[in-house]
Amino acid sequence: MKHAQPRLDSLGAYPFERLKALLADVQVNPDLAHIDAGAGEPRLPLPGFVRETLDAHISGFSRYPPSRGILALREAIAAWLMRRYGLVSINPDTQVLTANGTREALFTVAHALVNPDFFHRKPFEKPFVLMPNPMYQIYLGAAVTAGAQPYFMPCTPETGYAPDLNAVPQDVWQRTAFVYVCSPSNPTCWVADTAYYKQLLTLADTHDFYIVADECYSEIYQDMPPAGLLEVCQQSGNKDFSRCLVMNSLSKRSALPGMRSGFIAGDTQLIARFAKLRSYTGSATPLPLQHIAAAAWSDETHVEQQRHIYRQSLRMFFEAYGEGEPPVGSFFAWLPVSDGEAFAAAAFEQQTVTVLPGSYLSADDADGCNPGAGYIRAALVDGPEKAAELARRLKNVRF
Template structure:
């Protein structure tokens, strides 16, 4: 077996299961799950209809890079959504079976332990590959880096830096070893969003050190006011229409409430995607044709996405009005999570708080420390809890009532 498997951390939900193993939930209440970021809104019926109408096409092998119709639909969506001049459907878009799988395999394809001088885009890099990522983070970034035998480097996202991470504080010698930088905007779990200035700094940094800049934008359509600026949009604003060393990941899971469809895409630098496609051809990941046709229907429609946003807006408004002051809630810029600082009455301890929510209110939340790693003696997720507003409005009202009772007890 791969010896690097032993270095992988248990997944956050496995840690939660261990924490609550000896706990008894409040059986007087029905269970409310706010710990896992799985959308619970109804998927668009017309997408399911397309899927069902084309099940007979499962008798055909799909191609790794998907149909031209799907790639073209995604290219047009990117152009509309991010004000891009032109996206080449043949070279700059690659459909994937969900971004979780794509992010993991992308790291395996990118990390290089034996670069020659000709392969280096800068003379600063050496043979100690580093993958930089935010902290807290989506654990796939870390696991993929470890299994690619790269070194994860964590940039703490704290209140002091608006939960976006201070990339200016990363030492030169770390950037000199960096081959890949992950950004999550809107961020999971903090809900922070990168600005144009933030993007420009990182793009210039990529130019200096030659690393690939990968933006996980799976929550980009769950905003409240203005649509978040994406990495490719920042590139276009800077006149970098080739998207050099820049790629983005998008998915229908959160945008269209279709997590089980396993449909997303990676887009950006054509030269990077060309090599990644070669890797995927050997990997054998290809989206089934019925899923591709259903995905086309989803990407072409914005009405259901607006309705989805409205539902989340309703729930966030409700939570802020009812618990904003009592629980000290901070409204995120986008996404569907609250990143909640644990109240003092629970010793500011995220494990104590999530156990109390479970034992006294039968509410599942996620301890923030399980989404983070300790850096310089500090875990930036410790003392925070992630609450996912994925339940219905009715369940949200019930959860609010129980939490209010818990806080006042």
């Protein structure tokens, strides 16, 4: 069919569209104020420097912004990476790119890294893009539309919610174009340690594939700052960050999701290739917002304040819920409830609470099992009091 779009058509509706459809005809309990724990959208106060910087650079709205990002922003990002991960050096010109939020970068990257023709043999074989399951759904959409075959790595209690590298067959590694790794993870809250990243780096060298690390929850943690892929590259002697791209964002770290500001850092060649692709897609963050972003990467005070609020929210949630513990990273509660979809509908009806069914963030494995189906995800983004109230209400859901 001339106008068919089989790759796009093979994708299901986006999770929040599915959630809207699930809850469309459900009547909420009118006696309770709505708590929206569905979207992972931080709702904390704006850091003070945002307005000041906007005022100082407002005339920038009358100019086209550079898609690579202004040098001041790339320098602020490079300086942050050196402080946060102890990097000896990272070049803001050749190893850092800015993005209009990491969502678009995580999607577009597949189109820069996958060669859909490479494995065109008989029988027809597509390259694999490996991803955790459950996962941030952009990985799936990106892999499919780039002409790759998604390969799901189940993250279950049995694997400690890690995507198990040892369970991937050799022939899959040989056909792998790249691996998405998400740490701290949305939605399971798993955090990669140094040994995990080291093993992945060794596999990437052995089997000639790339690694895309989504680290956008890196600053939301309990005690220990999570390891970063670039830092582990440096420790492993991979000083050029060869084969690796890391993405991070101001959306979670600075509670600025509406700014649409993130970055990509790592391997010079991959950055150059990605920069070329982005120069065609043309998405660049407006200049005044790039200046605010530079200020945000240069300030840790607001990040510490927000981290403190997330810690309290998670602690109060789990105290009130009475089961489970605050995760070491991210601001989610990933809760086993046996049937996530039925639970989410009942929670909306009985308790006027929106949570996301885990199955909307996961895919069926080859054997037909869906590792997210028995879970819900609650985003604790409204501060400690609401987190505790949310936990009490979820406890009272009957279905």
